[in-house]
Amino acid sequence: MxxxxxxxxxxxxxxxxxxxxxxxxxxxxxxxxxxxxxxxxxxxxxxxxxxxxxxxxxxxxxxxxxxxxxxxxxxxxxxxxxxxxxxxxxxxxxxxxxxxxxxxxxxxxxxxxxxxxxxxxxxxxxxxxxxxxxxxxxxxxxxxxxxxxxxxxxxxxxxxxxxxxxxxxxxxxxxxxxxxxxxxxxSWRIPEYRHPSPQSTSCVQCHSGPPSHYMGHFEMVSKRIAGVEHVEVTDCFKCHRTNSWNEIPGIGWYKHH
Ligand code: HEC
Ligand code: HEC
Ligand code: HEC
Ligand code: HEC
Ligand code: HEC
Ligand code: HEC
Ligand code: HEC
Structure with a gap:
């Protein structure tokens, strides 16, 4: 301040x-x-x-x-x-x-x-x-x-x-x-902004996961929920799409508490 x-x-x-x-x-x-x-x-x-x-x-x-x-x-x-x-x-x-x-x-x-x-x-x-x-x-x-x-x-x-x-x-x-x-x-909206395509593999350039993704939770919970085994945390695109972080492809809405 x-x-x-x-x-x-x-x-x-x-x-x-x-x-x-x-x-x-x-x-x-x-x-x-x-x-x-x-x-x-x-x-x-x-x-x-x-x-x-x-x-x-x-x-x-x-x-x-x-x-x-x-x-x-x-x-x-x-x-x-x-x-x-x-x-x-x-x-x-x-x-x-x-x-x-x-x-x-x-x-x-x-x-x-x-x-x-x-x-x-x-x-x-x-x-x-x-x-x-x-x-x-x-x-x-x-x-x-x-x-x-x-x-x-x-x-x-x-x-x-x-x-x-x-x-x-x-x-x-x-x-x-x-x-x-x-x-x-x-407004926080930026009219001319277009989000990169869901086919992009460089999500990690602009996004970083929640803290739990960098702890044991990722191995034990996130990977299992997504049903994806051989994946790095930086490969966001393998488990996420661009519409919502909580809509896991093939699994549906998932909100961890
Ligand atoms: C002294 C504190 C302060 C500073 C500095 C400040 N803001 Fe704000 N801003 C507020 C308050 C209070 C509001 C109204 C309440 C809210 O929406 O958080 C607001 C509202 C906003 C909103 C509207 C949010 C909405 O959804 O309606 C935007 C966008 C915004 N500010 C952007 C900025 C930007 C960009 C800067 C720098 C150029 C900035 N603010 C500097 C206090 C501040
Ligand atoms: C630069 C703009 C600005 C000025 C100057 C300002 N306020 Fe505010 N005030 C705000 C904003 C923005 C909010 C947050 C409104 C919200 O939460 O949506 C707020 C909130 C408030 C609230 C709380 C309202 C609530 O819903 O609880 C009070 C009370 C208040 N102001 C009183 C004052 C008083 C008294 C002064 C003069 C000493 C003052 N304000 C000066 C922008 C301003
Ligand atoms: C809660 C505080 C509050 C009360 C009570 C209040 N006013 Fe005001 N009044 C304001 C503010 C603030 C303004 C400045 C204009 C604006 O931003 O709306 C204003 C503006 C005015 C103005 C326009 C001229 C100026 O000074 O800017 C008139 C006339 C006025 N008020 C008359 C009255 C009368 C008559 C009453 C009682 C029936 C009254 N007000 C009660 C807050 C108040
Ligand atoms: C006699 C006491 C009194 C005076 C003088 C007064 N207020 Fe308030 N004000 C209140 C009360 C009581 C509320 C409703 C409860 C609360 O939010 O605290 C309120 C509410 C508010 C709110 C919230 C409005 C909302 O819709 O929630 C704001 C902003 C505010 N006052 C600003 C001002 C400003 C600016 C002035 C001077 C022009 C002023 N007040 C003068 C007592 C007062
Ligand atoms: C390099 C450009 C850039 C910078 C710097 C930036 N943002 Fe953003 N921000 C964006 C873009 C792009 C969006 C998406 C806009 C849209 O969807 O229309 C966004 C969206 C947002 C949103 C809306 C999120 C939502 O989903 O509703 C907020 C709030 C926000 N930014 C706050 C901030 C704050 C606070 C800062 C500074 C600490 C900041 N941004 C710095 C580019 C930036
Ligand atoms: C060039 C930067 C950039 C790239 C690359 C990028 N995004 Fe975004 N993304 C943003 C910005 C800016 C926002 C708006 C601000 C925010 O919510 O963080 C956003 C928002 C989102 C949102 C939130 C949507 C909402 O409204 O809640 C999701 C989900 C998302 N991106 C997923 C992805 C995925 C998955 C990828 C890779 C396929 C990706 N992003 C690639 C910049 C990018
Ligand atoms: C192995 C698959 C996988 C990868 C890789 C992955 N995530 Fe997630 N992510 C999930 C799952 C499953 C959830 C929902 C349950 C949970 O929190 O574990 C989630 C939840 C989230 C949430 C929402 C958290 C909340 O608060 O609701 C965000 C944001 C997120 N991921 C961002 C990312 C970003 C950014 C990346 C890349 C840096 C990434 N994820 C990589 C599987 C993954």
């Missing part, structure tokens, strides 16, 4: 070209933020989870200020699950909530969108001069690096994808840590 720590705030700072530490908070409320909430009509119903606050606008809106992060945090500070899960642990240091969590939406059922670029735009109020300098050099580096494909932006390239997403990584580290070289932030 270290790399991520130094990332907050970079864009705003870069745009200003400032060389000193400014606490920059991204306010999405715009100029209207100064209007007292009493003068406002609710733009729509609250999300289901917040429906109980329908008569308590000030729970989130501070009059003449707008949405204050501290209002949200006062109710959500101790969310253990959120702070201990790698991909959402960044919540401990963000100082703005509204970019990703919206309210008053129609329909009010999906209040969260993961805005990866916002991670960078949100400034960490307590970032010191040295940290901000590091962030800036990261930005310069990213904007000078050609994007590996059209589905990613140079802003997103500043993120260390693996620090948040290793738990979901299906490649068993065979493709390295530079997820952005192949992936976008919108």
């Amino acid at each position: 270290k790399r991520l720590e130094i990332i907050y705030g970079v864009l705003t700072l870069g745009a200003l070209g400032a060389g000193f530490a400014l606490p920059i908070v991204v306010h999405r409320e715009g100029p209207d933020a100064a209007i007292g909430w009493q003068d406002m009509v609710s733009p729509g119903p609250l999300s289901e989870a917040h429906a109980f606050l329908a008569n308590d606008c000030t729970a989130c809106h501070t009059p003449h200020v707008g949405i204050e992060t501290s209002n949200c945090v006062s109710c959500h500070a101790n969310n253990e699950k959120l702070l201990s899960t790698p991909d959402t642990a960044f919540h401990a240091s963000v100082d703005s909530c509204v970019g990703c969590h919206t309210e008053h939406a129609m329909p009010p059922s999906t209040p969260t969108t993961m805005d990866h670029e916002l991670l960078i735009a949100i400034a960490r109020a307590d970032a010191d001069e040295g940290t901000l300098a590091l962030i800036e050099s990261l930005r310069v580096h990213a904007s000078a690096t050609p994007t590996p494909h059209a589905r990613i932006t140079s802003t997103e390239l500043m993120l260390d994808c693996a620090s948040c997403h290793t738990n979901e990584e299906p490649h068993r580290t065979l493709f390295g840590n530079n997820c952005a070289s192949c992936h976008s932030t919108a």
